[in-house]
Amino acid sequence: SQQGEEDPQALSIQEGENATMNCSYKTSINNLQWYRQNSGRGLVHLILIRSNEREKHSGRLRVTLDTSKKSSSLLITASRAADTASYFCATDANPGAGSYQLTFGKGTKLSVIP
Amino acid sequence: EAGVVQSPRYKIIEKKQPVAFWCNPISGHNTLYWYLQNLGQGPELLIRYENEEAVDDSQLPKDRFSAERLKGVDSTLKIQPAELGDSAVYLCASSLEGGNTEAFFGQGTRLTVV
Numbered sequence: 370s371q372q373g374e375e376d377p378q379a380l381s382i383q384e385g386e387n388a389t390m391n392c393s394y395k396t397s398i399n400n401l402q403w404y405r406q407n408s409g410r411g412l413v414h415l416i417l418i419r420s421n422e423r424e425k426h427s428g429r430l431r432v433t434l435d436t437s438k439k440s441s442s443l444l445i446t447a448s449r450a451a452d453t454a455s456y457f458c459a460t461d462a463n464p465g466a467g468s469y470q471l472t473f474g475k476g477t478k479l480s481v482i483p
Numbered sequence: 484e485a486g487v488v489q490s491p492r493y494k495i496i497e498k499k500q501p502v503a504f505w506c507n508p509i510s511g512h513n514t515l516y517w518y519l520q521n522l523g524q525g526p527e528l529l530i531r532y533e534n535e536e537a538v539d540d541s542q543l544p545k546d547r548f549s550a551e552r553l554k555g556v557d558s559t560l561k562i563q564p565a566e567l568g569d570s571a572v573y574l575c576a577s578s579l580e581g582g583n584t585e586a587f588f589g590q591g592t593r594l595t596v597v
Contacts, residue, residue: 373525411574411588412526415574437489457525461582470539471516471582473525 373401373458373474381480388445390477392458393438401434401441402459402471412457415443448481455479485509485535489575497597501563504592508577509551515552515561516586518574524573533556533581565596 376391392401400419404412418425418434418441425432431444445452455476488507496502508515513534518526529548531539534555543550547566552558562569572593576586 375502402582402585404588411590412576412586414585414587417585459582459586470528470531471576471578472528473518475523475525478523 373460373472375394375456375458375474375477377477378475379478379480381482382448384448384450384481384483386448388448388452388479388481389423390443390456390479392441392443392474394441394458394460395439396460398436398460400461401432403430403432403441403443404459404473406455406457406476408454415456445479448479450481450483453479453481487575487577487587487589488547489573489592491592492590495595495596495597496565498567499564501561502565502594503562504560504573504575504594506558506560506575506578506589508575509587512579512587513555514578514579514581514586515558516574516576517550517558518576520572520574522571529560529573531581562594565594567596570594570596584585 371391375395376447376458402417403415416432418432429446434441455478457473457476458474459471489507515532517529520526530543530550532552550560572591574591576588578586583595
């Protein structure tokens with residue numbers, strides 16, 4: 370089963386524009402992570418935000434977390450063609466049990482047009 | 484430092500044949516995951532190890548899938564016998580402390596069952 374749900378499923382933008390992807394999840398979490406996957410490759414970790422944090426930045430990435438709404442967003446500013454990839458959110462699905470399982474959503478496929 | 488190493492990268496087998504995938508995680512990482520990823524979908528957890536103990540294998544189809552992580556280091560995932568529906572990418576990942584820390588992924592093994 371998949372805990373996270375990304376929205377939109379696909380996003381196409383022009384180079385230089387900002388891209389925003391959203392993630393909703395169902396259960397309480399310790400942290401939420403975002404990953405990128407280029408076609409035919411493994412996943413690459415982008416950013417981890419803990420449940421007591423509301424916003425985090427890393428270069429052109431900005432992640433927000435709203436635990437009351439069980440949602441997170443990933444903003445990529447000034448997008449580049451190289452940002453074309455699928456983006457996944459992942460959560461630890463059973464934090465209360467002390468079990469640090471990592472569960473992924475279905476992803477948002479981002480296309481940045483040069 | 485080497486990342487997570489998986490082999491083989493590609494495998495084509497006939498249905499009903501056995502197949503095995505190998506994963507060498509990052510040195511010092513206690514947690515090892517095996518995920519299955521279908522085209523256009525997010526990774527789905529098959530099994531998670533903490534050191535040599537399988538702590539979450541609820542999603543592993545135990546009638547045909549087996550896994551082991553001897554000495555808490557590298558791991559093998561086996562399918563016997565393979566079915567057409569097993570065609571997918573099998574991803575291995577490792578982390579220091581489960582979902583509480585970032586996971587590092589291998590390139591994956593793309594399995595095609597014909």
